[in-house]
Amino acid sequence: MSEEAVVDYHPMWAELGLDLPTHDALLGAVGQMYGAAFLKQENRPEGMSYLDFVVSEVHGLRIKELHDFRAQGGKVVGTFCLYVPEEMIRAAGAWSVGLCAGAEFGYDEVEKIMPRNTCALIKSFMGFKLTRVCPYIEESDLVVGETTCDGKKKAYELLGELHNVYVLELPQMKRPEDVAFYREELGELQGKVEELTGNAITAESLRTAIKEVNDKRRALQRIAATRAHSPAPISGKDALLATQVAFYDDVPRYTQMMNALADELEQRVADGVGVAPAGAKRILITGTPMALPNWKLHDIIEKSGGIVVGEEMCTGSRYYDALVPEDGETVEEMLEAISAKYMDINCACFTPNQGRIDDILRMAREVNADGIIDYALNFCTPYQMEAFSVDKAAKDAGVPLLKIDTDYSAEDMGQLSTRVEAFLEMI
């Protein structure tokens, strides 16, 4: 991407069928949120200027790239969940993008067809679709859903009336037969994406895609590793943003830019340069994913004087911690490896789920966290329920934990600030 003339994207958005006035209002609001949360931070790494640019063009230049790709016959697949392997989508020659789901938008329309007591993430993605303000879904030739919770499962039925949706079934346990079942589901997905693109997934294309996506994860792992140092060389907000953008951006370009950011952060660590004052309380966040532009909790913590040093979430370690083995010979072997890797991700939708608790405690040690904040969206039953087990395990391990239930609204900001500040004072 180059920073040249200001382009008017309205004709492109109109072509996509976006509701232009509403979409302008959305971009204005996100721009304002971004300015208040990100641009006023002190001593930011220079490498963040790339992400600032990506965000400023998140509905512009990036959409233009998708638009041009499709004009040449390329296919775009939209997803909401880590369990839809992007390696497979790339191997079939399509591009994978995360879909809009991180802001309170279009709820009036959503509540005509869904209960009010639905989690913010689901309401948000339906709101974006119903009010036609998410160019990513409009650029998606196919949306691949998954059965990670009852709300999403039923929401995909409703979304399916408005868009081309395919649902991948995810097991709820991790026994060998469940892993085998997931492997079969990936076979179905393979057929689906091959049919969509007209390209077969070959051993070569899959090997390349695995390597490319692993490289992206390796870059994120490097960034994550620097956060374990004190002082932390990057704010939690900026690191969260890096992970959020990983779901949207062009893979090789993003990987290159994130490696450059990692170089800078490693240099900062060597030089002892940090973004938070010495003694700032170090927080690990765990829980539900934070889709862009959900920066609320990180913002509150860091404006209260703490620093977020890790995210055990899908927009965090669950996304980049594990790699797919790169030594597979055949498509069969590689799909086997992909299914094993993905079934190792510890989402709260699984039972039993001791693995997630072990991950949280391990991460808290690795990033030298002073405390854990467990974040759940209201009405996200799996994470809300699991918060109790996480709390108990953390307390048994001697790590203070604060449970937060919230949504994307600003309504409870004052109350949340008081709780977060009190937690930072306490630890």
Place this chain on the structure above:
Amino acid sequence: MRVLGLDIGSRSVDAVWLADGGDIVDAAIADSGYDPPAAARTFVERGGHDIVVATGYGRHAAREAYGCTAITEIKAYALGASAIFPQAAAVLDIGGQDTKVIALTANGRVADFEMNDKCAAGTGKFLEVMARALGYSLEEMAAASLAAETGLAITSMCTVFAESEVTGLVHRGEDRREISRGLHESIAKRTLSSLARVSAAGPLVFAGGVAKNAAMVELIRAGFKGEVLVPEDAQTVGALGAALSALADIATDATGA
């Protein structure tokens, strides 16, 4: 060095002035009115102090206006309550719009806490609205509750719904004393379950404006497994804690710790 602690709450602004050694020099309470920062400013301008520390929901505004330090009500109430009762193991603060329960460590620090979320169910504001619905003053409602034989069950804790429910009961000719008792019981029940969730043990210090309500104190005493202590100046415990935190910071700076 003299210190002013300010608790800028939704219903009142409380001030405590401390001398070097921690002795209370003066204390004052003003209504928050429509302009809590103005009420706070009156205290700041009174002078006689070198440092100001603010707590309460207006703490951030005060920090910006006077450049003072701000601490949360949780920390302030923990510090204030344990200064008055060094044996305290937990603190309950029912204020104008917030209820906080705090479990303390052996040395008086915050071990765990919980506070009500967005709504004002069970706070001082809730009691004010219900008193009005009953045609009582706050003091009359507390007295009526103490005089009641048994309480009438109030099913709603949402302030607006509870107000309609109370109005309905009054129209049905129910005894206002029994209704008052029922209202106090419903708040006590809710508060006691918060205390149980943070595993609060006695002695419990009951502070905040609602601790001046004898009916609430009686019900919390009856339901809590452990001693319940009520400070004489329950409403200024937060302001005292804010002031004490400044003295503690000065002591830390002096020792270089």
